[in-house]
Amino acid sequence: MAHEREVAGIRCTEVLALLADYIDGDLPDHRRRQIDEHLAGCSWCEDFGGAYGALVTGLRELGAPAPTPPLDPAPPKVE
């Protein structure tokens, strides 16, 4: 099956499993580089990784604060 294919010494199934760690920057350097190389050589994983990353970016934007009108001016300080 295509998802058992190995590129840069790592299989597509392993890349799938590590995507959350990858976008968090939570992998050791050698592992991250290995996935970078896999993505460069595997269009399926590159496309899917891009879609996964775009999903997370889109979700973060849902939580971005909308512009709100200014609150009432600060009340006078009570000493």
Added chain:
Amino acid sequence: MTPDHDDPDLADAVAAATGDRVAFGRLAARHHDAVMRVARLLTPSAQAAEDVTQETFLAALQHIASFRADGSLRAWLLQIARHSALRLARRRVGQPPPEAQLDVDEHEDLASLGVAAGWGQPPPDPERDLDLQRRRDALRDALLTLGENDRLVIQLRDVEGLTYEEVARILEVPLTTVKPRLHRARLRLMASLRQRFDDGT
């Protein structure tokens, strides 16, 4: 707690704990939308979400002195919101539960989840990505098709930006399970979005 002038939440929480209602109003305004977003995920109607949001801030006002700043104020408020939603659900006897579908098996094969999410398939038509508002609406709608735990982990981590520790505390699950749950929930969300595009909605 010593006030940290770089953290408005901490400064306002400290002031509110001494009875400063204006300070509480500021922090409530800052987090109202986040509480409302999560309440909306946990309740069957906009009105119920309003009720949960109100109850959350009432409880927060009463207990603000107990905020320990061992996590963010937002996480503390969202934890209160979750408990409030659970209490409301228990009171709502005879009404359908808020979950849109049963939570799926946590041990579901990752490759199957990936395939359903579009792994190994042609990427979606880039034309579909042009309309930002429709994309946001589609994301929100697709989130509502997920089981409650999937919705919550995505909302808390990806939308509200809480840390994994804070998410674990709110969901009452071991810290090490949060990222795997989140990853699977994201894949199910992608599958739901794909289905909507395939259905032409």
